[in-house]
Amino acid sequence: MQVAVRHPSVPGVLFRLLAVFLAAALAPLVGAAAASAHGVSVPIGYEFAQTIAGVELTVVIRPSTAVPGPLRVDLVAHQTVPDLVVDLAARSTTCAGTASGSLRLRVGQPGSYPAQLWASCTGSYELEVRAGGEASTLPFRVLLPGTAGWQVVAYAGMGVAGLLLVSALLAAALPRPALAAVLGVATLAALLVAGTVMVLSADLPSPPPAGAAPVPAPLGGSGRPYAQAFIGTDPAHPAPGADATLRVDLIDGATGEPVDDLVPHHAALAHLVVTSLDGGFFQHTHPRRTGPGRLAVRLRALPSGEYLVAVEFTRTDSGSQLVTARFAVGSGAPVPPVEPGRPAGLSMTPLVAGRPTTLEFATGPGNLQRWLGMTGHLFLRDRDGGFFGHVHETGPLAPGGVDETVAVPVAALRFTVSFPRPGRYFGWLQYARDFRIMTVPFAVDVAAPR
Amino acid sequence: MNRRVLFVELALGALATAGYAVVSWPHHEPARFTGTSPRYAATVTLDRPSSGVVDVDVAVTARNGAAIAVEAVRLSATMPQMGHVTPEIVADRVAPGRFRAHGELFAMAAVWQLAVQITGPAGTEVVTVEVPIGR
Numbered sequence: 178m179q180v181a182v183r184h185p186s187v188p189g190v191l192f193r194l195l196a197v198f199l200a201a202a203l204a205p206l207v208g209a210a211a212a213s214a215h216g217v218s219v220p221i222g223y224e225f226a227q228t229i230a231g232v233e234l235t236v237v238i239r240p241s242t243a244v245p246g247p248l249r250v251d252l253v254a255h256q257t258v259p260d261l262v263v264d265l266a267a268r269s270t271t272c273a274g275t276a277s278g279s280l281r282l283r284v285g286q287p288g289s290y291p292a293q294l295w296a297s298c299t300g301s302y303e304l305e306v307r308a309g310g311e312a313s314t315l316p317f318r319v320l321l322p323g324t325a326g327w328q329v330v331a332y333a334g335m336g337v338a339g340l341l342l343v344s345a346l347l348a349a350a351l352p353r354p355a356l357a358a359v360l361g362v363a364t365l366a367a368l369l370v371a372g373t374v375m376v377l378s379a380d381l382p383s384p385p386p387a388g389a390a391p392v393p394a395p396l397g398g399s400g401r402p403y404a405q406a407f408i409g410t411d412p413a414h415p416a417p418g419a420d421a422t423l424r425v426d427l428i429d430g431a432t433g434e435p436v437d438d439l440v441p442h443h444a445a446l447a448h449l450v451v452t453s454l455d456g457g458f459f460q461h462t463h464p465r466r467t468g469p470g471r472l473a474v475r476l477r478a479l480p481s482g483e484y485l486v487a488v489e490f491t492r493t494d495s496g497s498q499l500v501t502a503r504f505a506v507g508s509g510a511p512v513p514p515v516e517p518g519r520p521a522g523l524s525m526t527p528l529v530a531g532r533p534t535t536l537e538f539a540t541g542p543g544n545l546q547r548w549l550g551m552t553g554h555l556f557l558r559d560r561d562g563g564f565f566g567h568v569h570e571t572g573p574l575a576p577g578g579v580d581e582t583v584a585v586p587v588a589a590l591r592f593t594v595s596f597p598r599p600g601r602y603f604g605w606l607q608y609a610r611d612f613r614i615m616t617v618p619f620a621v622d623v624a625a626p627r
Numbered sequence: 628m629n630r631r632v633l634f635v636e637l638a639l640g641a642l643a644t645a646g647y648a649v650v651s652w653p654h655h656e657p658a659r660f661t662g663t664s665p666r667y668a669a670t671v672t673l674d675r676p677s678s679g680v681v682d683v684d685v686a687v688t689a690r691n692g693a694a695i696a697v698e699a700v701r702l703s704a705t706m707p708q709m710g711h712v713t714p715e716i717v718a719d720r721v722a723p724g725r726f727r728a729h730g731e732l733f734a735m736a737a738v739w740q741l742a743v744q745i746t747g748p749a750g751t752e753v754v755t756v757e758v759p760i761g762r
Contacts, residue, residue, distance in 0.1 A: 271661065
């Protein structure tokens with residue numbers, strides 16, 4: 178018995194190839210690589226929280242899509258917002274490009290204030306933010322996605338396959354079936370090469386974006402040398418109730434030179450927390466960068482007492498570091514201490530030193546906004562100031578890629594932490610709602626393990 | 628036809644290998660870097676971006692590119708990754724706005740920050756360029 182085998186016709190094969198070609202050609206459009214670098218979020222851009230002129234601002238420098246081209250800067254103002262003019266100037270340290278602009282915050286109106294500057298080239302920049310007689314210079318980079326070798330191969334392969342396919346169709350129409358078959362096989366080969374590269378592309382290295390810093394070769398070990406700090410107030414002996422400027426000079430422990438390679442860590446170059454020794458005062462600020470390795474923040478109307486300073490920061494290619502200091506206001510006489518207690522809505526598992534404790538705070542009705550990269554922050558300090566902890570909320574995460582203007586439904590904030598030793602701890606829990614930063618202070622006594 | 632296909636494949640493979648070799652072959656061509664400070668612009672040319680003794684040419688203009696009378700240029704390099712800093716080198720003036728320095732600025736292969744301290748009509752400022760240094 179003979180079995181008839183039906184061979185597909187040459188045009189039929191070519192039309193199938195055309196379908197494969199179109200499908201493969203569209204594949205690279207999905208999941209295209211974007212520019213990235215340490216300290217910058219790809220969808221949001223750079224975020225720098227700044228305490229300037231008494232306002233808590235988050236400066237958001239959006240990713241550029243074309244260079245030369247517009248450089249979008251958003252200021253997210255948190256309550257309390259005064260009537261304030263903010264001057265912005267973006268200055269390249271790679272080329273001669275400079276652009277400036279200004280905007281006005283309206284009293285009592287928090288939220289996002291957009292500004293548009295100009296980027297003349299890719300590479301390193303400084304954004305000067307000036308308001309109320311204070312200034313900060315923020316380092317950032319203008320980046321554009323680079324093109325990888327595999328992308329060139331994939332796109333060239335698809336292009337060649339397209340040309341071959343059209344040629345094969347023409348050859349089939351003439352009709353020149355032999356030539357059409359050869360061209361069809363060549364089309365298949367080109368598709369195979371391009372398709373293989375596309376499939377493997379997820380595991381192939383991405384090219385550095387244009388404008389990125391040179392990437393150092395691994396040299397064994399990780400991170401940069403430790404930093405140390407000179408921390409002082411101006412004036413040196415602040416009077417009770419008067420303003421004072423806290424200055425932090427960061428020095429590299431290996432070179433003795435200023436540490437000028439800070440990257441945004443939880444949306445700030447540095448987080449500076451001032452607490453009174455007795456736990457009655459707490460302020461979480463984000464100092465201005467006043468020069469290479471130099472930070473400053475203005476503290477308003479500090480009552481008499483002894484104060485502890487903790488500064489968190491992250492150097493490029495390094496983990497976070499903490500430097501601490503103390504200073505006194507007036508005679509150093511303490512304000513009334515915080516007694517152990519739990520504010521309404523705060524619950525916690527048994528407090529035993531060395532064992533994880535979960536604290537949960539019911540935030541009540543209404544949505545919360547992400548602030549400093551997280552939905553909630555918890556600061557802890559022991560009685561003497563020997564321990565300082567910054568804990569992040571561990572509940573359901575807010576959707577990624579959203580900035581501080583987006584509110585999400587969150588009913589409770591959860592933090593899990595181990596108290597290292599028994600004794601009295603002061604805590605301050607922070608979150609953002611309606612562009613207002615809420616602070617919940619409390620104090621607890623932690624028992625020794627049995 | 629099979630032989631032809633094999634020949635074409637071999638030729639393409641040889642071409643790809645040769646191209647890769649040309650691209651990846653170690654070479655020490657002069658390397659040029661540009662940077663700006665608030666008032667100055669500097670173009671730094673290294674005779675070879677490698678460790679050891681190097682010749683460095685520095686061309687200084689105003690930030691907007693205009694020619695200016697520069698009094699002095701000093702160079703020093705820092706390797707932030709491991710915390711190394713090299714002694715300062717005073718560059719010699721070879722022409723208006725053009726300086727040359729000779730010395731050991733880069734102790735090892737790494738990314739170095741080359742600080743170009745410029746003293747001119749607008750005062751003293753520092754232009755910093757990031758320099759990848761090979762062996």
